[in-house]
Amino acid sequence: MSDLAKNSGTDLKKDAATTGTTDAAATTGTTDAPEAVAATKAPVDTGAAPVPAVDPRLLVRQEGLKGYWTEFKRKIRGGELGSLPVIVGLIIIAVVFQAQNDKFLSASSLTNIAVFTSGLGIMAVGIVFVLLLGEIDLSVGSVAGMGAAVWAVLNVSNGWGDWTSVLVAILCGLVIGALHGFFFAKIGVPAFVVTLAGFLGWSGLQIWLMGNEGSINAPTGGVVENLTGYFFEDKAAAYGLAVVAILAYAGSLLLDTKRRKAAALPARPLSEILLRTGVVAVLVLAAAYVLNELEGSRGLPLALVLFLAVLVIADFVARRTTFGRQVFAVGGNAEAARRAGISVDRIRITVFAISGMLAAFGGLFIASLSGGATKNLGSGNTLMLVIAAAVIGGTSLFGGRGKVWSALLGMLVLQSIQQGLNLLGMASEIQFMITGAVLLAAVVIDSVSRRTQKTAGRA
Amino acid sequence: MIHVSATPVLALRGVSKRFGAVQALTDVHLEIHAGEVVALVGDNGAGKSTLVKTISGVHPIDDGVIEWEGRPVRVNRPHDAQDLGVATVYQDLALCDNLDVVANLFLGNELRHGSVLDEIAMEKRAKELLDTLSIRIPSVRIPVAALSGGQRQVVAIARALVGDPKVVILDEPTAALGVEQTAQVLDLVERLRERGHAVILISHNMADVQAVADRVAVLRLGRNNGVFNVSDTSHEVIIAAITGATDNAVTRRKARITTDSTVTKGDAK
Numbered sequence: 001m002s003d004l005a006k007n008s009g010t011d012l013k014k015d016a017a018t019t020g021t022t023d024a025a026a027t028t029g030t031t032d033a034p035e036a037v038a039a040t041k042a043p044v045d046t047g048a049a050p051v052p053a054v055d056p057r058l059l060v061r062q063e064g065l066k067g068y069w070t071e072f073k074r075k076i077r078g079g080e081l082g083s084l085p086v087i088v089g090l091i092i093i094a095v096v097f098q099a100q101n102d103k104f105l106s107a108s109s110l111t112n113i114a115v116f117t118s119g120l121g122i123m124a125v126g127i128v129f130v131l132l133l134g135e136i137d138l139s140v141g142s143v144a145g146m147g148a149a150v151w152a153v154l155n156v157s158n159g160w161g162d163w164t165s166v167l168v169a170i171l172c173g174l175v176i177g178a179l180h181g182f183f184f185a186k187i188g189v190p191a192f193v194v195t196l197a198g199f200l201g202w203s204g205l206q207i208w209l210m211g212n213e214g215s216i217n218a219p220t221g222g223v224v225e226n227l228t229g230y231f232f233e234d235k236a237a238a239y240g241l242a243v244v245a246i247l248a249y250a251g252s253l254l255l256d257t258k259r260r261k262a263a264a265l266p267a268r269p270l271s272e273i274l275l276r277t278g279v280v281a282v283l284v285l286a287a288a289y290v291l292n293e294l295e296g297s298r299g300l301p302l303a304l305v306l307f308l309a310v311l312v313i314a315d316f317v318a319r320r321t322t323f324g325r326q327v328f329a330v331g332g333n334a335e336a337a338r339r340a341g342i343s344v345d346r347i348r349i350t351v352f353a354i355s356g357m358l359a360a361f362g363g364l365f366i367a368s369l370s371g372g373a374t375k376n377l378g379s380g381n382t383l384m385l386v387i388a389a390a391v392i393g394g395t396s397l398f399g400g401r402g403k404v405w406s407a408l409l410g411m412l413v414l415q416s417i418q419q420g421l422n423l424l425g426m427a428s429e430i431q432f433m434i435t436g437a438v439l440l441a442a443v444v445i446d447s448v449s450r451r452t453q454k455t456a457g458r459a
Numbered sequence: 460m461i462h463v464s465a466t467p468v469l470a471l472r473g474v475s476k477r478f479g480a481v482q483a484l485t486d487v488h489l490e491i492h493a494g495e496v497v498a499l500v501g502d503n504g505a506g507k508s509t510l511v512k513t514i515s516g517v518h519p520i521d522d523g524v525i526e527w528e529g530r531p532v533r534v535n536r537p538h539d540a541q542d543l544g545v546a547t548v549y550q551d552l553a554l555c556d557n558l559d560v561v562a563n564l565f566l567g568n569e570l571r572h573g574s575v576l577d578e579i580a581m582e583k584r585a586k587e588l589l590d591t592l593s594i595r596i597p598s599v600r601i602p603v604a605a606l607s608g609g610q611r612q613v614v615a616i617a618r619a620l621v622g623d624p625k626v627v628i629l630d631e632p633t634a635a636l637g638v639e640q641t642a643q644v645l646d647l648v649e650r651l652r653e654r655g656h657a658v659i660l661i662s663h664n665m666a667d668v669q670a671v672a673d674r675v676a677v678l679r680l681g682r683n684n685g686v687f688n689v690s691d692t693s694h695e696v697i698i699a700a701i702t703g704a705t706d707n708a709v710t711r712r713k714a715r716i717t718t719d720s721t722v723t724k725g726d727a728k
Contacts, residue, residue, distance in 0.1 A: 256579075263583045322574050325558075329566055332557035339517060339553045340567030341538040400557035 068272055081449045083394055085442070086409045090416065097420035104420055107294035111301060113419050114291070115228050117411045118303035119365025120382070124389040124407035125314050126177075126358030129351045131390055132318070132331045134399020135191040137352065139180065139198030140359040140386055145378030146202045147173045147360025149209040151224060152216035152373035162223040170360050176202060177356020181349030191352075199383070207375050217372035227368040230302040238288040238300040245284050250277040303365060307408070310358070315404040327351060332400035362386075381432070388435065389414055392442040396450075413438065466529040467492050468657045469514070469545070469626050474523035476506075476513055483509045484681045486523070491626060496648060496658040498672035498689075500665075501701055506681040507661050508550065511628050514659075515547040516540040541567070546624035550631050550661075552615040556604040560596060561585045563603050564618045588617055592647060609640045616647065627651055628659045633667055645671050665694060679703050 097104040130137045147169040154165035184191045218225045253273045260267035318324035329337040393406025467490040476484040512518045516537040570577045594613045633641045677684040677700040685700045
């Protein structure tokens, strides 16, 4: 096209030159010069006209893998690190601890990490939603303990059915969360204070509920014991789940691409789909292999399946539903959301209810791991670990930015460190210090990348 | 003056609004017909933005009646106004910086199957909408935080048109725009009128008002201070209504300049 423009331009110049020479006798040559310039400019202008809505300064991603790579490099330079620091961190943790103690990457150790990640991870999913709103929920630990106490008192002391008491416990969490949300959204008490009151109040209620019993043991073979005690020993379970996950992932990508192409929108190239599916497949199959085949492995833990189910559902809700979109909108600019007709109060109450519900659900996992409900279940550093996991995973404390999967990544980091330090026989005080340092590092990375994003015009 | 229908689409009758000790609006009347651009002008603090917020449901009115196509309605929440067909572009734009352009365009009005978002349909309609308005932005999938001020403004205006509203309220739409974008927004306002929308335009820029408006409603200190037809009203009359007097800085300056010029002319002679 540029050749064409050049040719026509030179032709026009020639024309102008000839007219200039013929008219030279009558007029002065200088009057022709602006005309010639205008004539050469004209074809360029008309050439640009048919594509009006594209900003000429836009950097377009090239097709294919090379374009993907340059886009990736540009994003890293622009401070859009995404999950990269966490994944690099996980690899470093694995290498360092494996070098110190070769049991770190053994089946039993990895299974431990998976099981311990699940309960706290489910609680962290609830916290991710609260952080997306730009708020904080300090009561999750107490609500977890309260949920476990409700379950134990109903199931063990009062002889209610397994499922009923579990359901009632989770429902209690939901109601408690909704109550926090009500005080925050309708009355206008800062969430920090409401949930701080909840933190004290619910742990008091938990101790009162437990009464004279110091702890109530989970009945053997009951639902709660199975939450973390049950393993799908059939190898088909882990592999089957892995294959289903890969197929579902690839299928959703392909379907999305097909629909986007049908709508004439830019779509992912096939090479990118293959690459993404390949990475997911390697990770998922490796996890299934570790759980199934390594020496001393016990199969796929039920806890992990439940955690993954919560993650997938929560991720779908956050990214693909109206509710999720409204949560992000309220977290980004509550006033804009309100003016757009979103019921901000309803969103806030619902999010706190979700947080409370998942906290109570996670509390049952903790009870399952520790063999039953106790008076101090959920106290100590449970709350801090849960919030730290969401933040380490990359969810912003300032609202509107984050992913549900950060609950998984962050909790994996924390539990890997804990497992590694346990294997090394490190005292718990050292563990606290190291966990604190990791949290600080995660927030530092977040802040620095945000500043880089600002200078790159992306935040 | 264009009057498509006898009944106004939207009419405010005796509307009042108080904020604590401040009487922001007192007994305000306003009528807007379909296919008409009404400019709402007034000094800072005259109550223009408050009036707009009462229409769009951000601040419910204390007294008076809002009539929609001849029948009284209650507008207590932004959603009520949206359901009626009122779309508002606020002065502070009210965009969510963390969401991308598509999400912002359809915020509160998402296309969906059940409660699952239909991202593809939204992106397609967003592109069509931006193309018809000749809006240039780098991509519809970048967060609004990455856009310039002018780009945000046009995104905010485009967003008002998503639900195909009957009344579009623009609160100082050209205040932050460059020369070309201002012309585009004014074109856009005229296109809205041709398509039969009623437009309320708030502006401090008299040139913009005279370029596109059919009628000018003046507010002063929270009260009506006259409604004028743009075609047969001079600049000075409107400005006098805005400032509340014929003797003010603007007329004094005008008088001084004319006398100055006659004096200099006389000197030259």
